[in-house]
């Protein structure tokens with residue numbers, strides 16, 4: 001038997017696997033590992049995505065329209081009605097003037113479980129957003145408690161399949177018992193008025209009030225930026241080495257360029273010239289190619305690959321997911337194998353015999369190009385002479401992973417990102433890379449026809465989508481729900497999707513992906529890719545780089561809740577083939593300001609411009625809890641919201657590194673950098 005008391009005082013506890021936590025067996029540990037929780041320490045650093053404000057209990061007739069609040073009263077006039085096959089609506093009255101409504105699935109004869117539960121409760125605590133109703137106010141599908149919940153700010157953790165929020169709360173409480181053992185990593189001279197690390201971690205999970213939560217967030221955002229930037233700067237050392245000076249373009253490269261079925265765009269030509277210059281020099285290339293989805297970055301990667309192989313080098317290309325790895329390997333096989341260049345795939349989800357064969361060929365130098373996921377950076381992978389490392393969609397990888405790949409040879413590095421980032425931010429974030437932008441799209445590529453649609457015409461939109469599907473095309477429907485929603489639980493959210501599935505989309509094959517999914521998500525992507533699914537309903541963002549040329553229609557529900565750059569990225573998923581893409585933005589609560597924002601996306605197709613406008617137009621009112629994607633390098637920090645902190649940190653990091661370039665006098669900081677894979 002473990003003695004918890006002692007165990008918790010031992011910092012090994014922080015490094016212990018999550019299986020030491022209550023309710024976590026081997027199997028569940030696998031699932032949550034995929035979501036980034038491996039050790040108890042990870043529990044500390046996986047923050048609530050929001051909080052429920054249980055600081056005050058309002059009387060039912062005092063609820064404020066449009067705000068989330070906790071109210072309490074006894075439930076009267078409870079009714080349950082059948083509204084369609086298997087669907088019921090339950091309604092009741094809390095106090096005077098607040099109507100509560102729930103929708104449930106219930107196919108059986110008697111009353112539903114929810115109804116019976118509500119019937120038994122004599123007092124009810126209800127949490128939700130009230131809307132104005134005909135008489136008084138109404139809350140739809142609110143959360144409720146039959147006993148008084150713990151008051152204060154309640155952390156709400158990102159959903160994980162099979163794990164309740166209460167369970168996450170217990171884990172956090174447990175992990176926090178050892179938080180004092182976690183060393184401070186920030187150099188004292190940079191800390192200023194920030195909370196110390198342990199206090200910040202306590203307060204981010206269980207803040208005393210909003211001010212306290214703010215302080216905690218500020219400290220932890222500072223820490224994220226600090227570790228990120230010091231990690232980057234440290235990473236710069238690699239730059240001083242030497243790399244292979246690749247040969248000028250010869251016959252092989254010429255044959256590759258001749259084989260292209262199209263004219264290169266101006267942006268692509270510029271990028272190729274730049275890459276040629278970098279690769280031919282003995283100074284290591286460290287180049288970022290920024291170009292939005294569809295701008296043709298793969299050509300740049302292929303060109304680099306051919307050039308490397310022509311100089312007897314090997315090429316490794318790392319992408320974030322197995323689906324993308326397969327897609328990319330397939331593409332490179334088609335384009336490079338005819339030139340006599342061998343291309344193989346290396347991912348974890350492959351027969352181990354096969355993996356061994358690929359690794360053996362790489363070590364012997366018999367294989368020219370390998371495309372893979374993290375599987376590429378395990379120790380077992382060795383190259384005969386790696387001369388070019390390509391990292392696609394780089395924001396998904398830490399600097400550390402990048403250098404792990406580079407560490408496998410004296411290689412040049414080419415990083416590709418589809419997230420246009422305003423110059424001012426790019427400098428801070430990608431400070432260690434030279435950047436090249438591809439700003440134009442291939443000739444003849446029609447921009448996605450984007451329409452802002454009144455929700456009254458929602459039915460027409462879906463009927464149009466179905467008509468395109470009946471012509472053999474595919475479509476996406478994107479919802480900002482589930483993970484982002486503050487008070488809807490997964491059931492309520494998926495209910496909306498099921499409704500679509502049973503109603504407007506009943507004649508087509510539908511697949512659903514949501515944020516709680518682990519491995520199944522990839523399987524559904526594969527099925528969509530293979531056209532076994534017509535319409536992909538996504539409550540989570542669709543993979544960057546996901547390329548299904550047959551997909552032509554996209555519907556974005558609650559478009560006003562997405563960031564502009566995000567919308568632009570999303571619509572880039574359609575119209576990638578011969579047929580023009582169309583994207584419908586359905587916005588339900590459109591303020592003048594939201595309209596202005598959405599108009600930017602409707603009118604412009606320039607990702608860089610959109611990113612700048614997004615930055616300019618994003619007032620605090622737009623931060624509705626939908627995290628900007630494309631920046632998951634940070635757990636808390638938001639590149640736009642936290643720009644001031646970023647600037648402050650950048651300044652401090654510069655000073656620190658000028659005074660102590662190797663950070664020799666900050667061992668704790670160095671340890672932390674190693675630990676966090678920066």
Ligand code: ADP
Pocket residue numbers: 262263264265268291292293294295296297298299418442443547
């Ligand atoms: P990215 O990775 O930048 O999103 P891709 O490299 O996948 O874009 O290119 C998108 C599509 O455009 C591919 O089908 C590719 O073959 C095609 N393409 C690339 N460059 C050109 C070009 N110059 N003219 C026409 N089509 C192009």
Ligand code: MG
Pocket residue numbers: 297298392545
């Ligand atoms: Mg790409």
